[in-house]
Amino acid sequence: MFKYMQNHSAVFFVISIFLILSSCATGIPGESLTQLDSLRKLNPVPELTPGEVVGIQLAALKANNSEDQGIAVAYRFSSLRNKELTGSFENYTLILKQDNFAPMLVNNGVDLGPQEIKGNTAVVAVRVRLIEGDTTGYIFLLTRQDRGDYRGSWLTDGVMQIGSREAPMIQAPETIDA
Numbered sequence: 001m002f003k004y005m006q007n008h009s010a011v012f013f014v015i016s017i018f019l020i021l022s023s024c025a026t027g028i029p030g031e032s033l034t035q036l037d038s039l040r041k042l043n044p045v046p047e048l049t050p051g052e053v054v055g056i057q058l059a060a061l062k063a064n065n066s067e068d069q070g071i072a073v074a075y076r077f078s079s080l081r082n083k084e085l086t087g088s089f090e091n092y093t094l095i096l097k098q099d100n101f102a103p104m105l106v107n108n109g110v111d112l113g114p115q116e117i118k119g120n121t122a123v124v125a126v127r128v129r130l131i132e133g134d135t136t137g138y139i140f141l142l143t144r145q146d147r148g149d150y151r152g153s154w155l156t157d158g159v160m161q162i163g164s165r166e167a168p169m170i171q172a173p174e175t176i177d178a
Helices: 002-023 031-040 050-062 069-076 080-086 089-096
Strands: 109-118 121-129 135-144 154-165 174-177
Touching (some): 069 089
Antiparallel strands (some): 109 174, 121 135
């Protein structure tokens, strides 16, 4: 029980720090370093919910630096199936920097929709607020791992863009401001 509380508290602490830092953005080079350093310490654990995994990935992508360390965090929370499809880390990085996924790297914040869990599969809807003022949506598909180092942990199998401009959200989203 203590391990669960400790891991859960660490996630909430990191996400809280991310929210505080991002709401006080000053434009000072290296400001994202603190939040990225905190995110880089996280690893998949069974206690994380699918929504928390997606939140960590999105926070890491937004805090990405020239060395792509934020993308490395997101890659760590990707399933073996996802890694088989996307290939190497370098290829994963190229995919994320393409037009469809680039808004996850540079945006004015994200809104996490509700997570739907059925057995060992989960779906999380996300709305990303673009710099230009529009929005785009994504669906994250996650599975609870049944083998490997992260057995029992939720990891992302894939992400699909579902629209742009006025991306709809179901229910009231949990907001992570930029």
